[in-house]
Amino acid sequence: MSNPVAQLNKVFDSRIRIGIMSALMVGDDVNFNDLKALIDVTDGNLATHLKTLEEQKYIKVQKGFIGRKTNTTYSITAAGEKAFRAHLDALEAIIRNVT
Template sequence: MKREIDQLNKVFDSRLRIGIMSALMVNDSMNFNELKTLVDATDGNLATHLKTLEDNKYIKVEKGFIGRKTNTSYSITPAGAKAFRSHLDALEKIIRSLN
């Protein structure tokens, strides 16, 4: 079990980051307000977690406009998908080892 725990990615220690990554794994992209509603976070808290994921190159940020209103959308990068799958695989191994 020690080996599997070492495989866990510290970036995904937060429930919000797990929620963000899970949502982006199954959606091509999501905007800030969609993610905010989904993970039930404040603007500042969500922005902090998104920045961490962006800094680690796990998500891509695209800024644009809808009419005159700014719209920021997020999508998962190939590196982010790979890292998140590895994290989930390690969690599954830990769970299986406890049976």
Template sequence: MTKPILLLNKAFENRIRLGIMSTLVVNDTMDFNHLKELLEVTDGNLASHLIALEKLNYLSVEKRFIGKKTNTTYRITSSGKEAFVQHLNNLEEIINQTL
């Protein structure tokens, strides 16, 4: 039997990425500033993780202008949701096996 640890998605290893995905699973959209406030991270740190998740096609990004400021909102994609649910299932399996 494959150890579930090997199946854990490396993309979600990081706490911030896990936070981003958790937030977007329960909220339709979230903008950059609110993610930042919620996860208590710096701009640069958050941006790099968002880019990584976007590259994996787990997030879709929408940029708009409000006045002169850019407002970037994020939305989870169906493949992102699938990957996250799979990740939760794997976590569950690890717990079940170690209990």
């Protein structure tokens, strides 16, 4: 069996990206301000991590309006869910091998 550490996805090295992906795994879609509050980061920091996940095609962005105010929501893609589950499986394998 291969070393589970080698199965970890470097895109998910950041606690912020893990937070984003975790929130999107359990919710349909989450707007920017809710993600920001949930993860407790600045606008710029969150935007940078969201862009990385979007470039990897792990999340999808929907921009719209509520009244006259812009509303940006994020949801996980099938590829993102598969990649994040594989990452979590690798973490679980590491934990099982250590204990």
